[in-house]
Amino acid sequence: MIVTYSTSALCGGAIPNAKFFFMKKILMILSVASIAILFSCNNDKKTDQSAAATGTPAAGGQEAVQDDQSQKDVVKVAVGSKDHTTLVAALKQADLVTSLSNAGPFTVFAPTNDAFGKLPAGTVDGLMKDDNKADLQNILQYHVTVSAMKAESFTDGQTLGMVNGDNVTVSVKDGKVILNGNATIIASVPASNGMIHVIDAVLLPPAKK
Amino acid sequence: MKKMTPWVITAALVCLLSINFSCKPNNAKSAVSGDAASKAYVPPGKFDEYYNFVSGGFSGQLSVYGLPSGRLLRVIPVFSVDPEKGYGYSEETKPMLNTSRGFVPWDDLHHTELSQTNGEVDGRWVFGNGNNTPRVARIDLTTFRTAEVIELPNSAGNHSSPFITENTEYVVAGTRFSVPPDNVNGDVPINSYKQNFKGYISFISVDKTSGKMDIAFQLQCPGVNFDLSHAGKGKSNGWFFFSCYNSEQANTLLEQNASQKDKDFIMAVNWKKAEEYLKAGKGKKVPAKYAHNVYNDKTHTATSEIKTEVTVLDVKELKDICYMIPCPKSPHGCDVDPTGEYIVGSGKLAALIPVFSFDKMQKAIAAKDFDGEYDGIPVIKYASALYGEVQKPGLGPLHTEFDANGNAYTSFFVSSEVVKWNIKDLKVLDRAPTYYSVGHLCVPGGDSKKPFGKYLIAYNKITKDRFLPTGPELSQSAQLYDISGDKMQLILDFPTIGEPHYAQAVPASLISKNSLKFFNINENTNPYLAKGEKESKVVREGNKIHVYMTSIRSHFAPDNIEGIKLGDEVYFHVTNLEQDWDVPHGFAVKGATNAELLIMPGETSTLKWVPDRTGIYPIYCTDFCSALHQEMQGYVRVSPAGSNVPLTFSTGTNVPKPDTAATK
Structure with missing residues (x-):
């Protein structure tokens, strides 16, 4: 059931050996999770093939498309990871699921649950409140850039323009890719519509001037 | 009594006249009743009930529509090139x-x-x-x-x-x-x-x-001219029936010379017998x-x-393979009902529709109830094979389809109508105008043992005032009728590609569940496959350049190629690395004298290109694949024959030189 389309071939062997274990782990999680991915927004069955043409149009965006064969997009990969439940909940709260299910290409820096846990107490809970949706969107969009960047594409001193309009600075030290000097890429997973780079700290956009 | 003023009388007359006109079913406005729109309406995001596979006639292609919406889903190239x-x-x-x-x-x-x-x-x-x-x-x-x-x-x-x-x-x-x-x-x-x-x-x-x-x-x-055919089914399985005209064997002005005889033939072919002869080495x-x-x-x-x-x-x-059944006036359609018992011949110039009985035909063959031979083939007596005739059905019968309730529907080109009749009693039950000059008909499953009924589609040759005019050439059309009731109800017109002749329709569920989403790249055995960017390369073999190229959102690898020389033949073998539904990539190169490639996920396609002059040639993705589709491009450099420019290729590493002016 799980997609194992020679990821190494597809990303040109982009994943360093040290990260292979992470990859494997994530794929294993995926294989279990893919059996029953429950999206809050895909209850409306779009593939109602035999029924007469009645009823209302399907709700939801591309995330509601029923497709258990294609390689998973960045959202589905994140949903399948038990280390990214906070991120997934935040993406839903920020209404970003539809956009990230689009054709892309995206690079998503995906903080783990531990990374969110490193924020001051109450930060995440605060951001998850409806009143703070704009702030949450700003933070999450700061984790996405349009273009599918492989791990080896990052260069020391590189600046990435993020979806929220701010920049992230890349440094490469001892083979490690570090963002804004504090978030390290600890695994890279190809998705159908881009790349996910798992990071160990949340990126905080610069304060508005 | 109060006198009516002249304006009241005038108004009443106008009313009466308008009512009278509106009752005449002589134009589409009146032929379409109130609930037609809801019957053909498929809301955005909802699927049609049927796939309709429509021949494209002189386009050489086959088109796929959804029913009842009439939405064009796909044009499948079959016999004609399709640069798209x-x-x-x-x-x-x-x-x-x-x-x-x-x-x-x-x-x-x-x-x-x-x-x-x-x-x-x-x-x-x-x-x-x-x-x-x-x-x-x-x-x-x-x-x-x-x-x-x-x-x-x-x-x-x-x-x-x-x-x-x-x-x-x-x-x-x-x-x-x-x-x-x-x-x-x-x-x-x-x-x-x-x-x-x-x-x-x-x-x-x-x-x-x-x-x-x-x-x-x-x-x-x-x-002779074999025109149409249908296989026997059920009891008549093992037989095939072919209409033929020009039994006069005319070779010129068939318009007149092939219409001399009162009757041409339906040829019955015992294909199981033919198989026996084949086995016997005949x-x-x-x-x-x-x-x-x-x-x-x-x-x-x-x-x-x-x-x-x-x-x-x-x-x-081999005498007992074929038998001729006389059939009036240049038969065109040759259709067999769902039971396999009745064979309907439609003589284009006939004033009736003959219905033949398979059982009677078998008896006639057994009894050698023949009326001589036609060029060595026994001719069964007309009356001996005939079940009955539909009298005065219309003008110019062409084709017949069937529903599941024992009814037949025949198209009439000359009188532009569809006529519903009962197979058993041969009585006309209903007639509906078509706009205009109908050819083939389609009922879902309508030539099978199990018609699905519900809809009838008429395929029209002439549309004149049916759609907005588009110059001298107008699209031909399909017209959808609801046949679930006693009366046929026109519910939709839709334009078609090329010329629609015969078409068939099938419940969507029989096909949609098997529809492929993409090709598994692990099963791709194209000799020029590049399974991942690491395998992309450019290889020279004499004057042939093979580019093993990959495409994935949103770049080609390689996207910079130099060292191609005039006189080279370049083959771009492009593999779409995507494994995602509905993400084709296109490929085009400036000046190519053929077309684009449109490569499905997991597929490898090759475009041959022979550059005709030196210079820089852009390549690009032609299918808006992603947010960075416009960035999905590259360059190919073509140098003169005998140039020393080495063959190089790269993706992302050919960084700008500080001094790039006029490099030679």
Whole structure:
């Protein structure tokens, strides 16, 4: 059931050996999770093939498309990871699921649950409140850039323009890719519509001037 | 009594007149009743109930519509090149259009026929006939692509095709324009038709699992025009019925000369008997030359093989294969009802519709109740095979389809109408106008043992005032009728591609569940596959340059190529690395004298390009694939012949030089 389309071939062997274990782990999680991915927004069955043409149009965006064969997009990969439940909940709260299910290409820096846990107490809970949706969107969009960047594409001193309009600075030290000097890429997973780079700290956009 | 003022009387008269006019069902506004829109309406995001496979006629293609909405879902290239999909332009698809005469980029596709199992539509394949350079194609309904094309020797005008037997054992192909056979000298006077021209009927076997076609045998028949055909089913399984006109054997001005006789024929063919003769070695192996083209979904490449022999059975010698049934006035449609008992012939110039009985025909054959022979074939007495006649049904009957309730629907070209009649009592039940000049009809499953009914689609030749005008050429049309009630109700008009002839429809669920989302790249065995960017490369072999290119959102690898020289032939072998539904990438290079490539996920396609001058040539993705689609481009440098520029290729590493001006 799980997609194992020679990821190494597809990303040109982009994943360093040290990260292979992470990859494997994530794929294993995926294989279990893919059996029953429950999206809050895909209850409306779009593939109602035999029924007469009645009823209302399907709700939801591309995330509601029923497709258990294609390689998973960045959202589905994140949903399948038990280390990214906070991120997934935040993406839903920020209404970003539809956009990230689009054709892309995206690079998503995906903080783990531990990374969110490193924020001051109450930060995440605060951001998850409806009143703070704009702030949450700003933070999450700061984790996405349009273009599918492989791990080896990052260069020391590189600046990435993020979806929220701010920049992230890349440094490469001892083979490690570090963002804004504090978030390290600890695994890279190809998705159908881009790349996910798992990071160990949340990126905080610069304060508005 | 109070006097009516003149204006009151005038107003009343106007009212009466307008009411009177509005009752006349002589235009579409009045023919369409109130709930038509809701019956044809499929809300955005909802699926249609039926797939409708419509022949494209002189477009050479086959189109797929959804019913009841009439939405165009896809145009499948079959016999004509299609630059949009690179069909007939990519190196991999060119062999699909190969014939014994070389590459033929066009044909005239008249009829579609869905494969059947036990006489019921099974949703696996749809067949199409090439009328001009005689061919039959099989389209795979998992990929909606042409999977196979076979050419027909000894034939011309493959019109009586591609109708099938009830388990798709055979697809038939009866020749419309009789000609001298291929293996004799065809350089004969045209007016020697009677002596030299023959009508061949091909029985193409279809492999049960793979669908692979092969000409099992051909029947050599008298020179006439075989027009349409349908297989027997149920009790008449084992027989095939072909309408034929021009039994006068005219070779000029057929408009008059092929309409001399009161009756032409429906030829009944006992194909099981033909199989027996074949087994008994009665077939003659005859030299022939015909192409057999097969597309392989693993190599993503078509191969074309020229075959050199065909087995022919002479029906003049093998008497009990064929029988002629007289049928009035140049029969066109030849349709068999769901029970297999009734065979309906539609004489284009006839004032009635004859319905023949299979049982009566069998008795007549057993009793040798013949009325002489036609060119060596026994002619059954008309009355001995006739079940009855539908009297005064309309003008110019052409084709008949059936519903599941014992009713037949016949199209009338001249009187522009569809007439519903009961098969048992031959009584006309209803008539509905068409706009205008209807040809074929389609009821979902309407030529099978199990019609689905519900809808009837009429395919019209003339649309004049039906749509916004578009200059001298107007689109032809389909008209959808709800036939679930006693009366046919027109609910929708929709334009079609090319000329729609026969069409078939099938419940969507039979096909949609099998529809392929993308090609598994791990099963791709194209010799020029680059399975990942690491495998992308450029290789020179003499003056041939092979570019093993990949595409994935949103770049090509390589996207900078230098060292190509004038005189080189460049082959861009592009593999789409995506494994995601609905993400094709296109590929085009400036100045290519062919077309684009449109490469499905997991597929490899090749564009040949021979640059004609030095310079820089952009390449780009033609299908808006992603947010950075406009960035999905590259450059190819072409240098003069004998240049020292080395062959190099890269993606992302060919960084700007500080001083790049006029590098030589």
